[in-house]
Amino acid sequence: MADVIVVGAGISGLAFAWKAGQAGKQVLVLERDRRVGGCLHSERRPDGYWFEMGAHTVYNSYGAFLDIAVGGGVAGKIVQRGPARASFGLLRDGTYRWLTPPKVLLQLSWLEAAVHFPAGIFRKKEGETVYSYYSRLLGRGNYDRVISPFFAAVPSQKADGFPLEGAGSLFKKRPRREEFVRSFGFDGGLQLVADAAARSKGVTVETGVEVRRVARTAGGFAVTTADGRTLEAPLVAVAAPPDAAAAMLEQDFHELATGIRRVGTVRVDSMGVVLPRAECWMPECAFLVPVDDLFFSCVTRDPFPDPRMRAFAFHFRDGTSREQRLKRMSEVLRVPVERLGTPVERRTTLPSPALGHADIVAELDRCLAGGKLAVTGNYFAGLAIEDCVLRSNEEWKRVAG
Structure with a gap:
């Protein structure tokens, strides 16, 4: 026993x-x-x-x-993650923007941010959601256009209602072990x-x-x-x-x-494909974040580059059909559906605090x-x-x- x-x-x-x-x-x-x-x-x-x-x-x-x-x-x-870790894509209305963390700030409306930031910076985080805190800090328009999609990409679901602090929160400060690389x-x-x-x-x-x-x-x-x-x-x-x-x-x-x-809880359907590097149009990046799309994120293996292949894992909203998922992957990767081969498929149930x-x-x-x-x-x-x-x-x- x-x-x-x-x-x-x-x-x-x-x-x-x-x-x-x-x-x-x-x-x-x-x-x-x-x-x-x-x-x-x-x-x-x-x-x-x-x-x-x-x-x-x-x-x-x-x-x-x-x-x-x-x-x-x-x-x-x-x-250690390679240079692609600092590059990511933002897909909105069919347009791709390739960004680094500082360039995300350029996607914000600075006028809207300037109006909200002085008062929002002094708000206490206790009892706040991701949405209530950041929409008041940077403005609702900025939150909806830029911030919300990036937060949703982390847990593969809308994160607007997540607690900002404490149990169920996305980010926590922890001591670092300096004998290891950062990420x-x-x-x-x-x-x-x-x-x-x-x-x-x-x-x-x-x-x-x-x-x-x-x-x-x-x-x-x-x-x-x-x-x-x-x-x-x-x-x-x-x-x-x-x-x-x-x-x-x-x-x-x-x-x-x-x-x-x-x-x-929420259900997430994921599909992953591997393509020859020569067939990939997308610049090397860590991930692609869409706005108002069928998927929450497309995560690549580019931070660990391979000279022959590239891999892409799409994390889709619940309720999408397999045909819809394949079609959207084909559109984003600009590869015919038949060239996607047999994708790896995974269904996950995740908590939604x-x-x-x-x-x-x-x-x-x-x-x-x-x-x-x-x-x-x-x-x-x-x-x-x-x-x-x-x-x-x-x-x-x-x-x-």
Whole structure:
């Protein structure tokens, strides 16, 4: 019997498993998909070329994530982002503008900004959303035309209602580890770190296993799988998306499941393609941000250039058909649909936090207090990789103490 069962092999679940394994526990991780990593999805081709379908960049402020990379023996695979990291595109009304961060300011109406900025700069951030704060700081027109699309590109969804600070916020100040470059990836993709955690000391991962129920037992917990097995352990961590987590906890942890269902979610459909460099018209850039389009962003592999190929991952709004997605990719890349080959496709459910999200998290933590059930994921502190790892570290400390 395992000492710990973890449901979900995304970075949250694997970070929890890593901590437990390093503490000498035998950990069984159950993952519904056929691959580990969750939103760390590095698509790898037989010829060695790779690109990111999910998260694409990490920073030297991600100290807890770096602990896993170092301990897992993959820190030597860190690759600094190249010059393309500082270039990006803005697509509005069929016109492409290629920008660097300072040039974004030139897209603003300076008259509108001048009217709003003097009063807006002194506003407190507490209780504000991304929209309420920045629209008053720079003006609603500036926000809608320029700021909102760039914020939406970060979580692949409209971020206007996200809390500006605290739980669920997009950006947080963290100490930097100066022994690492400021922003980077890994040779082989970010999933390399998830893979390292999955094969680390004391950790066993089973993929293709769906969990139906987590129940209490006299000695801890019982986990029931879709293939009819019942597995028991003194400690269980649930690291599944909110809808799946609530479903498996509903019968025995009804109040907790009800709280999890209060977390807003959105669905994102992503499609990625690899093209010969000679067929790509687009200047090298980190990403392309559209205004009022079918997709939130197109992320490239250009910061890690390859002499032969380029890769593009489009993250689409919910409700678009596959035909619409292929057509739009063809238009943006200026390549016939048939030349796109067989795109890599991924559907993701992401949390969509709003004001009051901190209260939801506090209620979930109240339900968990004093027990040996852990719940972790990207719907607590935030969607960032480091938010996920830190939540898992905190939950391990709580249940192991």
